[in-house]
Amino acid sequence: MLDHFPFYLVLIVLIVLLIMLANRIKVAYPVLLVLAGLFISFIPGIPVLKIDPELIFIIFLPPLLYESAWANSWKELWHWRRIIGSFAFVVVFLTAISVALVANAFIPGCSLALGFLLGGIVSPPDAVSASAILKFVKVPKRMSSILEGESLLNDASSLIIFRFAMIAVATGQFVWYNAALSFLWMVLGGVVIGILTGYFFLKAQKWLPTDVNMDIILSLVTPYAMYIIAEAAHASGVLAVVSGGLFLSYHRHEFLSGSSRLRGENVWQSVVFLLNGIVFIIIGLDLPEITSGLRSEGISFYEATGYGLLITFVLIAGRMLAAWGAVIVTRIAMRFITVADRNPVGKAPVLLGWTGMRGVVSLAAALSVPVMIGNTDVPFPHRNLILYITFIVILVTLVLQGLTLPILIRKVKLPDWPDHLPKEETEKMIRDEMARESLEFLSTHHPQEMKESFLLRQLTNRYTTQLISAETLNLSPEIKDIYSQILERQRQLLLRKNNSEERIDEEIVREYLHRIDLEEEKMKLK
Incomplete structure (x- = not known):
């Protein structure tokens, strides 16, 4: 670790320089970071960047999810709750089913359980990539609110699918009524634990004589506490962080001073900036290790690439169909209930369907797949193939959709909906x-x-x-x-x-x- 410390420092400086370049040429920085990591990985003598699969979730996900929840508007989330809920839960579940069926039909030796595992990994679109792109182009407020809200919740739903699929692969069993009860506890338990943990930190910071530095340190500890407590109770750590983050964000003016809010915002921006940069460059750096694992499984590079492109096509086509389906469902539902969008138009699904770039969560989930099943010496089936397919999905969606989305936004010319006052x-x-x-x-x-x-x-x-x-x-x-x-x-x-x-x-x-x-x-x- 210490031998490679200079390399890690250079890597961090490179991340900063690449993001500066991305801002200059108006390209989403995840695209440049992935391509740069891919290029660096082919340089002879470059150290292999390894992270323990069991730690990947706990290192990266809690702070990234917490910051996203803190920045989101509860009011906007509630206003667009139906469309956000449908994309974050229904569409994610249907996407996982589609991936599972296609993988089971076309990938030799891929069971339905493995297919669902892959589906849980690649189903959630990445919020960081979308927001990085939308920074350079103007979109209606409702579109950014829907995308931000969806990104908060789809991570939780996809990782719940991922967890159940992991259990099914490890045990070879799937008892639906046990799964239903576990799912209910994961959702409700995660939300309750997140809010209760957030309430505890709120009261602690409100009544204890904390200063700005203490408030910032506690804010950094909070998401990890929510995640660890929920996971220890076998609930959803992701939902705990999201619900707790939204709760504390809503009450931020009750327990934080103005100084703590101002300085904490700067600290969190730096932390999230660094974590996102590291994750996206890891995506590219990890390719050589993944391809060497493919060779050990006896799968050719071209064959594995074909599987990755097939799954990518399923994801893109599925999201486009879901976006158009949402318009149809809204038109039907508005006859019976009050809906947020009273005049759904045909242009919006084009943009909503094309914002399906995959990134941080998919990589974290793929890297967290264990090398061995449980405590046995049995290798996890198709682990390297799953990692490679995930890499292809992230790379293709980032480059293809990430580079073309700004052009598409300019061509589509969405109307300026009067959702808010001027x-x-x-x-x-x-x-x-x-x-x-x-x-x-x-x-x-x-x-x-x-x-x-x-x-x-x-x-x-x-x-x-x-x-x-x-x-x-x-x-x-x-x-x-x-x-x-x-x-x-x-x-x-x-x-x-x-x-x-x-x-x-x-x-x-x-x-x-x-x-x-x-x-x-x-x-x-x-």
């Missing part, structure tokens, strides 16, 4: 409401101070047009205290407004909450 109108509404709330607070609670303080009178004059910055003001301790109360009133107003107004884009609300946190930080420096 940004200018929303910002004006927020500024006006914040000004009225601040003026009402001052006139009700501090009328005497308003008469005596020139600075407070100056504040009242500027509140009607913008959120004030205290950068140029020399505030006394008394005025600072009043100003802090004003900022807290504004924060609570924004949170109430976001919860009560469905058409307000939460992203804009979070921008203003971020400004309030910054305002509090600047005031501390005075």
Whole structure:
């Protein structure tokens, strides 16, 4: 490990440089990282990067899922719950079935259990790749909300399938009623454990005398605690992290100070940036070891590549059909229930169906397949073939769909759906409401101070047009205290407004909450 330490440092620097290049040429960075890893793997003398299969989930998945849940909007998730739920659960399950049937029919020696295992590995699309691509092109808010929400939940559903398939392969048995009870516990137990663990950390950080550094450390520990506790109880660790992350994200203003939120955001961005970069470059670096394993199984490189391309075609075709099917189901359902999309159009499924790039979760699941079955000396059947097929799926979907998706988005020209109020109108509404709330607070609670303080009178004059910055003001301790109360009133107003107004884009609300946190930080420096 220490002998290769300089190589790992160079690798991290290379990841940073490649992501800078990707941003410059406007290409999704997962594509460049995978191709770079593939190129590096053919350089003679390059160290083999190995990670214990039992540790791959616990190292990478909890923080990546937690950060994704923290960044997601519960309001948007709930608004698009039907389409998100159908893609995250129904489509993932149907995809796993399709992969299992095709693998069983065309891959010699591949049982249905192994097919389901492969299906569980490759069924979830990768959120990181999609968000990296969407950063360079403008898409309607509803599309990004659906994709982000789907990515949160499809990992959990696919990994549940993966776990049951692993048990079936190891034991050779599948008792449906036992599986149904286990599935119910995995889902419900995972959600409950995640929320309870999140509640514990919320109370701990709220009542204990923590500072910014302690809050950040606890935030890094939280997803691992959720995952480990749930897995120890044989529930879904992924669902625990997702549900707990959403719970804490919703209550973030109750237990974290503005300083902890601001600095924690920077730390988490760096951690997730590094983890994603490492995972995607590992995909390319792992190819030589996978191909050598194929030779040991007596499977030719061309034959295995053909299987990988076949499974990739099944995944792409299945998602496109599912996207069109969602429109048909929505048109039928809207006659009986209220649906979020009251006017589904034919262009949206093209984009939704083509955002099926595979990545981090698929790689982590494939690498976690054990070399031996249980504690025996029996090799896990077709492990190297499963790894290679997963590699082909990730590579082809990233390169093919990842490079063509921006072109497709520009060609399709999706309508600008009026799901939210226009940004200018929303910002004006927020500024006006914040000004009225601040003026009402001052006139009700501090009328005497308003008469005596020139600075407070100056504040009242500027509140009607913008959120004030205290950068140029020399505030006394008394005025600072009043100003802090004003900022807290504004924060609570924004949170109430976001919860009560469905058409307000939460992203804009979070921008203003971020400004309030910054305002509090600047005031501390005075």
